[in-house]
Amino acid sequence: MEKLQGTSMDIVQDNIEKLKQIFPEIFTEGKIDFQVLKQLLGEYIENDKERYSFTWKGKTQARQIAQDTSTGTLRPDRDNSKDWENTENLYIEGDNLEVLKLLQKSYHGKIKMIYIDPPYNTGTDILYKNNYSTPLEYYKKFIGEISDENFVLTTNSDTSGRYHSNWLSIMYPVLKLGRNLLSQDGVIAIAIDDYEQSRLKLLCDEIFGEYNFIGTIITRCNPQGRGKKNIDPVHEYHLVYSKNIEMMKELKVKKRNYTKDDFSNLLRSGTNSRREERPRRYYPILFKNQKIEMITLDEYEKIYSKDYGFDEKYIETLTKNYRDKGYEVIFPIAKNGEKKVWQRTFERVMGEYSTYIYDGNQVKVPSEETRTPTSLWNEDINSNVSYGTNLLMTLFNQEKTFDYPKSLYTVKDFISMVDDGYILDFFSGSATTAHAVMQLNAEENQNKKFILVQLPQKIEENRNAYTLGYKNICEIGKERIRRAGEKIKSDETLPAENREKLDIGFKGFKLDSSNIKEWDSETENLEQSLFDSIDNIKSDRTSLDILYEILLKYGLDLNVPIVENKHFYSIGGGTLLINLDKEIDMEVIDSICEEYKTLLEVDEDFKATVVLRDSSFANDVDKTNAMKKLEQVGIKEVRSI
Secondary structure, X not given: OEEOOOOOOOHHHHHHHHHHHHOHHHEEOOEEOHXXXXXXXXXXXXXXXXXXXXXXXXXXXXXXXXXXXXXXXXXXXXXXXXXXXXXXXXXXXXXXXXXXXXXXXXXXOOEEEEEEOOOOOOOOOEOOOOOOOHHHHHHHHHOOOEOOOOOEOEOOOHHHOOHHHHHHHHHHXXXXXXXXXXXXXXXXXXXXXXXXXXXXXXXXXXXXXXXXXXXXXXXXXXXXXXXXXXXXXXXXXXXXXXXXXXXXXXXXXXXXXXXXXXXXXXXXXXXXXXXXXXXXXOOOEEEEOOEEEEOOHHHHHHHEEOOOEEOHHHHHHHHHHHHHOOOEEEOOEOOOXXXXXXXXXXXXHHHHHHHOEEEOOEEEEEOOOEEOOOOEEOOHHHOOXXXXXXXXXXXXXXXXXXXXXXXXXXXXXHHOOOOOOEXXXXXXXXXXXXXXXXXXXXXXXXXXXXXXXXXXXXXXXXXXXXXXXXXXXXXXXXXXXXXXXXXXXXXXXXXXXXXXXXXXXXXXXXXXXXXXXXXXXXXXXXXXXXXXXXXXXXXXXXXXXXXXXXXXXHOOOOOOOEEEOOOOEEEOOOOEXXXXXXXXXXXHHHHHHHHHHHHHHHOOOOOOXXXXXXXXXXXXXXXXXXXXXXXXXXXXXXXXX
């Protein structure tokens, strides 16, 4: 019976396995032969001593921290959750670096968008603390952000000479781990101000690849300005990157004043509008009997080829043939005679040309509900004051609970750009992202789910939020989700069918040390340590605590269906069969065997893994007999904790 691994995903080992798939020949006796790798990469190896690089004091250690595994876990907090049994949203309290490590197996490649509003490095940003991860403790102490007593310190002043370095060392590992979680078509948007924008751009170019940079969106977030001399900033930036720009879909945002009856000209103007710039969008559209029609795909393919360019003779023949049949043949040609292109691809037009009209010698298409986002968001709804601070105060009966929340509508526009799936925010603050997800789902009948991560940073006693009873930021965030959800649910201006099925709940989790004790061989009381190791589960932990740690270590979604039977938990339709009793008899083993037989009747190739407590058997004979019974019915994977 193999022991269940108590650590998070080993990123280094995962990278090694990927290298084995790509370059199997570079491995010799389990080690990488870099000389062979260099030969395989050829001209892509940089050998010059002087070359472009982006570095800072502590970068090597920050890179190592991102690769270290975690031995922590996420403990369910049902009492402070909402609609635990039905919700698919997650709210996690704890240090984001450690949490991201724990999410690597379960959510690798599953996140559609990451939206974060990290500390802007103003000199007063509070940084994070952790009490049980040695690598992380070392990291925080290395950059000088926690004391030897593990008290959180504020960011160093720039006079220390390490101001930017510390901030970059904080950001590097969480962005690195965040990238792992993005799906291949996933997108990340990061809010930042002038102070660290340039360095964040270089950091993201390295982590995500500068070829995956989509653009920078500037939002007029503070129309009143900040009262600075010379140039008073009214804006902030959002750096937007893709996981794989070749795989992502084209980003769109909803138009504010969309009217279905509006039509616009299909002819493209402005940049990249000439035939030579987008040759595949130069083709004829046909008009006859008040209807738009199209040439065939075969005819389209003969107009232009990459090898030979435009076949002008064929274009003339094609035009004459259709005119002889009574068609008006319309090419994308401007009034001055310049050959242009259509806005849309041939393939797209083939699927929707029946909705087009021909009016005023122009092919016109229904105005789209969405548009490509511009690099400047200059609307009133982007104000962090009016639609961030004031909106939040409205939810909390005009009481101020949080400083500088983001505009709800700015965040909503960002997350609307991607398809349904998980939206992750690991600097979640007042939970604007969760509010935006629920609002968007209710307005547009979407099915996005949020995962929020926030350190339970204590609120100072002189703050209004403390007076109102909120002791840390997480309490504010969770209360906002509760209030915002109910407000959206009761908003009769929104479609009733959307509100009826709207998920306004969340499963709450708290970062903590592992539920499984480690035997301390260096303790002075060896006898007590040996006695404690008989039951290796910590005394203050529940079955639910242990269950969710197993899910994390196996890489299962924290929303996976869980069925509690008399003798075991069935996870994910029987993929995992788990018994956590302190004592196991053959009745338990028999019930697991019967469950597996039932699953085999549905799918003869079904595989299940059984997880049991190592200390639950009375003796080795009972354990051996149990293993034999499980093996007889076909269960080969048995793990212990």
